[in-house]
Amino acid sequence: MYRLVCVHCGATYTPDQIIYTCNRCGHLLTVEYDLDSIDVSRDEWNRRPLSVWRYRELLPVRGEPVSLQEGGTPLYHLKNIGRELGLPELYAKHEGMNPTGSFKDRGMTVGVSMARELGMTTVACASTGNTSASLAAYAAKGGIPCVVLLPAGKVALGKVAQALMHGARVISIRGNFDKALEMVHELCISQGLYLLNSVNPYRLEGQKTIGFEAIDQLGGEVPDRMVLPVGNAGNISAVYKGLRELEALGFIDRLPMMTGIQAAGSQPVVRAIEQNLEVLVPESAPETVATAIRIGAPVNAEKALVAIRATGGTAAAVTDEEILAMQRDLARKEGIGVEPASAASVAGIRKLAELGLIDRDERIVCVVTGHLLKDPETVVRQCDPPIEIDADLHSLLSALR
Ligand SMILES: Cc1ncc(COP(=O)(O)O)c(C=O)c1O
Numbered sequence: 001m002y003r004l005v006c007v008h009c010g011a012t013y014t015p016d017q018i019i020y021t022c023n024r025c026g027h028l029l030t031v032e033y034d035l036d037s038i039d040v041s042r043d044e045w046n047r048r049p050l051s052v053w054r055y056r057e058l059l060p061v062r063g064e065p066v067s068l069q070e071g072g073t074p075l076y077h078l079k080n081i082g083r084e085l086g087l088p089e090l091y092a093k094h095e096g097m098n099p100t101g102s103f104k105d106r107g108m109t110v111g112v113s114m115a116r117e118l119g120m121t122t123v124a125c126a127s128t129g130n131t132s133a134s135l136a137a138y139a140a141k142g143g144i145p146c147v148v149l150l151p152a153g154k155v156a157l158g159k160v161a162q163a164l165m166h167g168a169r170v171i172s173i174r175g176n177f178d179k180a181l182e183m184v185h186e187l188c189i190s191q192g193l194y195l196l197n198s199v200n201p202y203r204l205e206g207q208k209t210i211g212f213e214a215i216d217q218l219g220g221e222v223p224d225r226m227v228l229p230v231g232n233a234g235n236i237s238a239v240y241k242g243l244r245e246l247e248a249l250g251f252i253d254r255l256p257m258m259t260g261i262q263a264a265g266s267q268p269v270v271r272a273i274e275q276n277l278e279v280l281v282p283e284s285a286p287e288t289v290a291t292a293i294r295i296g297a298p299v300n301a302e303k304a305l306v307a308i309r310a311t312g313g314t315a316a317a318v319t320d321e322e323i324l325a326m327q328r329d330l331a332r333k334e335g336i337g338v339e340p341a342s343a344a345s346v347a348g349i350r351k352l353a354e355l356g357l358i359d360r361d362e363r364i365v366c367v368v369t370g371h372l373l374k375d376p377e378t379v380v381r382q383c384d385p386p387i388e389i390d391a392d393l394h395s396l397l398s399a400l401r
């Protein structure tokens, strides 16, 4: 049993209402379960396959979900990078290993399932790329038409390719992601489409399972710190919410320090934390090579600031050079291929460690959010091109010399 609750004024709404923000005050909504009525044990969960749906008692979907087998992603021990940084307990949860290559699939399996349960006939989102790729795939699986709005010229090639191939109606707008989100929100309200950006509280329910899985993969131990790249700030908010639920159920006895990393050219959350602002000041012209987090007015800022502050976490910004250097290090020193925004979380930890701002004994889980192949153009720009030779052994040996 659950209801929707406004995080600001506490107004409540029933689960069947199609609503994204509070009718009374306009603030964000969250899904609140009657935790006393939840009857499940950690042992029971541990007997199920590692997946979003292992945790179904803490998810809003009641029927058969629209699923592509999301979740159950690897948690890698970053031994080499950890050794260099003097962080022996550094891990990466590779969300790029989800069906469409990003953590959005955890949200979309729940969001599209809810769209179906609520009888919605078309789904929509604005996107810097991954949300659209994921929504397009889950809408295809669920047999629901899908509309996506993208900022023209600012979406990585792999992501556009996915949205197109999965059959979404793809519209590029001459404006940035923040504008696209404003437009799609209006479109959904006025035309009755179902909005599946992270302002949708049901979608975030799926994403909270990243934290559940990480703890299960650490043998039930809570990491000291969880580090996430922050764009629209939904994911860090979702993971924190889920962990608070585990705490309330008595499954864990403490929370990790939630740590958000942004790109230097797009860092409104970092500024709000550094300047101790109650309300975030949006950035009008965000810019970064990590296009997935090129977001100046994160819609979930209100939730994310609470997550960071309530857990004694922090926020930090990394430059594009630092992001790309970590993307190469993850690929070459650990064998882990991620897109630039994802490398930001580990680059942020490198920065915090070098500045002496974290304890070297901490057990740290960095969420790496999307796969390397999402943005092949940025990869190719960083690497020497293949050496082309004549097809004979002599030429091969000279090339290798
Ligand atoms: C690869 C990747 N990493 C990080 C983020 C940021 O996540 P959030 O918007 O939930 O803060 C996004 C998109 O939002 C993304 O696509």
Ligand SMILES: N[C@@H](CCOP(=O)(O)O)C(=O)O
Residues within 6 Å of the ligand: 125, 126, 127, 128, 129, 130, 131, 132, 196, 197, 198, 199, 231, 232, 234, 292, 293
């Ligand atoms: N990086 C995101 C931006 C949109 O975020 P959302 O979580 O609100 O859908 C994307 O992939 O589009």
